[in-house]
Amino acid sequence: xxxxxxxxxxxxxxxxxxxxxxxxxxxxxxxxxxxxxxxxxxxxxxxxxxxxxxxxxxxxxxxxxxxxxxxxxxxxxxxxxxxxxxxxxxxxxxxxxxxxxxxxxxx
Amino acid sequence: xxxxxxxxxxxxxxxxxxxxxxxxxxxxxxxxxxxxxxxxxxxxxxxxxxxxxxxxxxxxxxxxxxxxxxxxxxxxxxxxxxxxxxxxxxxxxxxxxxxxxxxxxxxxxxxxxxxx
Numbered sequence: 001x002x003x004x005x006x007x008x009x010x011x012x013x014x015x016x017x018x019x020x021x022x023x024x025x026x027x028x029x030x031x032x033x034x035x036x037x038x039x040x041x042x043x044x045x046x047x048x049x050x051x052x053x054x055x056x057x058x059x060x061x062x063x064x065x066x067x068x069x070x071x072x073x074x075x076x077x078x079x080x081x082x083x084x085x086x087x088x089x090x091x092x093x094x095x096x097x098x099x100x101x102x103x104x105x106x107x
Numbered sequence: 108x109x110x111x112x113x114x115x116x117x118x119x120x121x122x123x124x125x126x127x128x129x130x131x132x133x134x135x136x137x138x139x140x141x142x143x144x145x146x147x148x149x150x151x152x153x154x155x156x157x158x159x160x161x162x163x164x165x166x167x168x169x170x171x172x173x174x175x176x177x178x179x180x181x182x183x184x185x186x187x188x189x190x191x192x193x194x195x196x197x198x199x200x201x202x203x204x205x206x207x208x209x210x211x212x213x214x215x216x217x218x219x220x221x222x223x
Contacts, residue, residue: 001169032208034208034209034210036152038152042215043202043213043214043215043216044144044152044202044213045213046209046210046211049208049209050209055209055211087151087152089152089154091207091208091209094166095154095166095167095168095169096154096208097154098151098152098153098154099151100151101151101152
């Protein structure tokens with residue numbers, strides 16, 4: 001199975017900061033990567049698919065990049081409503097494994 | 108509006124069984140793969156299983172193979188997860204989600220607790 005490793009596990013930042021989360025796959029997954037946002041007590045929400053494509057309706061401050069084994073998720077200017085846990089997920093090989101999550105907090 | 112509503116969760120003893128349901132509306136259910144994802148309390152997400160539009164293909168994570176069965180009834184716009192031989196480590200919120208690779212809509216989840 002493909003292992004997905006996110007870093008950091010938690011992150012504290014100020015409103016307006018640029019925030020970056022990384023996700024590393026244990027083998028080449030091409031660009032078959034999703035990013036999800038999960039707020040407390042809520043279901044995950046798809047933000048980015050195919051590593052860099054923004055889901056419809058998602059604010060443009062969110063972006064993704066990368067290919068192969070190394071991927072990056074960025075929030076260009078952190079907003080209070082962005083407080084959540086973020087997960088990457090590969091869909092190159094079954095089972096479609098998730099990273100362990102990055103909990104984002106406001107400083 | 109796309110809606111997915113899970114039901115059927117609850118408290119079950121180890122070794123017991125439970126069937127989860129997911130009622131879909133707001134889209135043509137029969138044209139989408141469907142997926143189950145779970146989340147243990149305070150933990151991350153785990154992909155569990157998915158099923159093709161006509162039910163002809165089904166895939167499972169190793170930890171549930173032989174114990175869980177995913178199925179669907181397109182006439183009823185419903186997705187199911189039959190869970191047998193339940194273990195404590197199956198305790199989680201179970202989400203149904205639309206899609207195979209990019210799951211774009213999720214239900215609110217149903218909690219399954221396996222405990223004596």
